[in-house]
Amino acid sequence: MGPVTFMMFAVIAVGSALGVVLRRNPVHAALFLAVNLGTIAVFYLALGAEFLAIAQVAVYAGAIIVLFLFAIFVLIPAKEETAPDPLRPYRVLALPVGAVLLALLVAVVAIGLRGPAGAGTAPDGVQSIARLLFTDYLFPFEVTSVLLLAAMVGALLLSRRREG
């Protein structure tokens, strides 16, 4: 990915992230989030993580965004935040907090990048991640299935209507 393409997608990513945070309507925020997740998938592709790019589109844009929109449309009437904010003076502090955090993150990343660039070749796509998942990370991989099952049962239990 050349610098021009990168900057283009970076602007889209940051803009859509700002859209998520700034839009008052949750539906708009969810759609901005879909755009943001799509650009992240493009960055995965550029970094040679094809499997993750596809999984990103399938899991996030496919499942999670649909779940958000479903929850907003069907279960919760999308109400905008209209009531006056009792904590407004405190929330202004969010901007300096975010700026300080950003500076910290950039500093940490700059320190982390100072080391040697590593042995070398970028991992070869799907095969290397598959080998890792089914050898070194086999146990976490199996635990993930239990986690997903537990989440499914939990979501069913939580959203069930009480009888009587």
Place this chain on the structure above:
Amino acid sequence: MVPEAWYLGLSAVLFSIGVVGVIVRRDPLIIFMSIELMLNAANLAFVAFGHRFGSAEGQAVVFFVMAVAAAEVAVGLAIIVAIFRLRRRLSVDDLSLMRW
């Protein structure tokens, strides 16, 4: 090729935007979306570092983060819906039941 530092900088910016969103917004749905933003920023950093060090381990970790995020959204949205059934209003400032 763009150096990995650019991706990491972008990831830091996205993460900070997510943090500001969690602090500023009152709608639990949008707070949730901001959390997704932060998770994705962290994922991008994982993939970028993995690319830099020539290892697929970063991608493996991102795979698990995606699975956990999916589980988190399912349970979290169920909780939000349950809260909404209980009180008809959605503002995290009202949810102080478990505050000591």
